[in-house]
Amino acid sequence: MKPIGYWLNRTDKALTAHMNGMPADFGLTRTAWQVLNVVDDTPEAGDADVHAALAANADAPARTAAVATVLADGWTTRPAPAPGRLALSSGVVNYPRISLGRPRLTRCRTRGTATMSQHEMTFRAIDVGDGGDGRWAAHAQALWPLAEEWMSEEGRSPEGADRARKLFEAHMPELVPVLDRLARRLDRPGGGTFLTLAAVRPFFSGCTQIGGSGTLLRNYDFSPDACEGTVVSSRFLRPVIGMQEALWGLLDGMNDAGLAVSLTFGGRFVHGPGFSIVIVLRYLLETCDTVDEAIGRLRSIPIAIPQNVTLVDSRRAVTVFVGPDIPLTVASDACAANHQHLPVPDEQERFSRTRERLSAVRAAGTDVVAMLRPPLYQSAYEEGLGTVYTAHYRPREGRVSYVWPGESWEQSFDDFAVGSRTVTAGRAG
Template sequence: MGRHVKTFRAVEIGDGGDGRWAEHVRPVTDRAGEWLTEEGRTPQGAVRARRLFERYMPELVPALDRLGGQLDSPHARTLLTMAAVRPFFSGCTQIGGRGTLLRNYDFAPDHTEGTVVHSHFLRPVVGMQEAGWGLLDGMNDAGLAVSLTFGGRYVHGPGFAVPLVLRHLLETCRTVDEALGRLRALPVAIPQNVTLVDPDRSVTVHVGPDIPLTEAPDSCAANHQHLPVPEEQERVTRTQERLAAVRAAGVDAAAMLRPPLYQGAYDEWLGTVYTAHYRPAEGRVTYHWPGESWEQSFAAFSPGSRTVTLGLEVPNPPDAHGHAE
């Protein structure tokens, strides 16, 4: 298991209009063309992406314009729609239950933004930001939490990159049932598994460009949607092994910091970058790494940074409630 050092940051961005958000994301959005499809880099593609956003996410158009108006590159403004983004594939394992959401995000550390944001576009939201204003996972002030994993199938179609879908759900929904209703109507560009939690319910659903929203047997997900999983896919990703492990462990932060759930294949873009433990009814999230944790909340959000070492053995893993022993 290789070791990597990564700095995570926490940024208060409010409604995005005072320049803090733009200052933080400009290094990423200046390279926006690298994220976009070939069509998305054309004027016609940019117009189509904007129209898709206006059709499916009209509530967020004022925020889109406020953010995009601070960026010089037209590619950056198209990126914010996330309706013309090249496919990207990650690992990840997640589970919901007992009013909590627990997940490992597995990817290449150098290609993960690593920014925890506290925003207030339509309502207060805290989450792990990616690609401008999308979210890999997050919660809102109503007690709803959501996270994503790649669905394991290399299919791409018209629709949104799922980090913006999670942002949209948290901005517009209060409950799992409301979010499921929204999610059924949204086109998603690549297969994804989404876990949703509120104080009364937790569920995982499979979505994608070629399938209707399908509810999973329980509120767990790794990186497949259908069985059987091809032998080579299982060898590389261990998706069935991880799903079985998280089901057996339940909502247990300590288990997430041990193999097989904690992964070390960073050179293959499948190493665990962080563990997030959301308690949305309490408005709290704790991010875990080997030997290190960082709590944030709506009541006490603390901007700053943490530099952590990934790939270490865990000397004192958190207990099932997320506290270090």
Template structure:
């Protein structure tokens, strides 16, 4: 496997109001602004997504206002609603068992922000952040952890990017059951799979713009949902093979760092970027790469940066 390097960083942003989030977000804004849809750039589109956010995520409205005000860009509020972003898809494999959540995140290195963020918007949350305040995976101080994978279908509708949904659920929910209940009322733009775990329960939910939230057979997911996987999809994503492998391996970090769960560069340049092992009841998460790891927790969060090697030696 061809090796490559990527720098991940860990930051603390507090409640978003003391300037730390502003410094971080302004440095990324030039590359983020292009991800806003054309509709989101219009006054009518901005009004629509603002109303959608107010209707479905009212608890986060004060945070949205605080963050958008610091960016001081006319399109910032529409962007931060995550209801007017260009659709994107990623691979990934994840499983939850016995109060822990283990996942691999697969994407092109240049398309992943690589920011581990500790925040206190509404409550303490730690997770792998993307799109300025969305989350690819994370945990809160109540012992709830959530991660996402793409659902493998090309459906698209009006609704939220899954990143802000993970953020919202972790900010407002204590348990899996509470999060699943809230999930049922949220419009989702792209088919996604969410795996959720707390100290007593684990579940994977299939969600999307064309379906009601549906529980998967067990608390693990790759990149398909309820529909049959085509030969082409399996050739490019190996989604069924990865799901079979992770079911057999369980929450085994070593298995996640080996093929087929650990993925080499594909035709689009996507590859496994990190492995995350959440133990939310303990408030701890460890990020893994071949030959390296980084521990973070609510009681000992360490800001900084780390350049890691992607890919296993040949």
């Protein structure tokens, strides 16, 4: 299984299911988006080409209206001396895409160099409290159409839903009241089952991370269009700040006790019964004060795919390997890329550069500047392996910096700033 194939499939499903919900002020419907596809794919496309290509998707009036919309809004032009033809407007090279969590409409201009493409991304910071006052629900309901695509076929059956619930109750009992509260607020069919994150399809990412001296530093490498990009401050059981995924899971984060955790994919494409790692990180931060306590809990939790977890507190920094086919194994040092055991197959190394990145992060240590340069800063965005953010956690201080080349966003328990930040990924420092 290749990560890019999975995410291309997911993106296609998301586009198909949700293009109709794009913001009305842009006036871009799903049919209009399909017009842009035809124009982009067909040199010197004319109105007749558009009507022929989209005949099965919309009736003639809808197709005509869509053509008029993309002309009027500046997405396309009538190039002289061919008034019956359509072309993308100058600079429009990437028409609207859907990112997990919110519709995003951009006219992206090529800013690439010979070695690295650049992607503009908007990250958001939200405070959801304990999930009971509507703030979490408003965000989650907007995400739900895309999040629902993660649900496994088994999870959609009554038997699968029951198994997921029982697994959650058995391994994360402290979070059951939170799960029920959020499920009521979400108020969507299958929402409670989804929130267990024990009945979802697997996802695979890149990433490099290292812990030491009370610091956790990581690069999250993924497809920019598939990264939710939401920094969340919550108080479900205790204060937690982290980068959210899948409505309430976490890719990385810290709690008020001074514990920080982060994940990377373990590099082996195997799958078994168990939880998505993002809910496991949430559970550890909600219930544990120290690295030792978190490792103790982690030993008994079934994990659906191989993952590397780095944990940091004021005394220790540890990386452990977990997965459906191995017991928890403590790594030789507190850093990880995208493998668990040697040797790494040559094809995997060519694709992911995991050994190269692990050697580089070991040599650099917890150096933010090094994380913003190749080989740790990756540019393979089309393969879902480009660096979309760097996170620098100082859990003893209750502080985290989200970093991009030339820009950073500071957040803390004492001063959490709700808002948004638009950044450029792919511009190595």
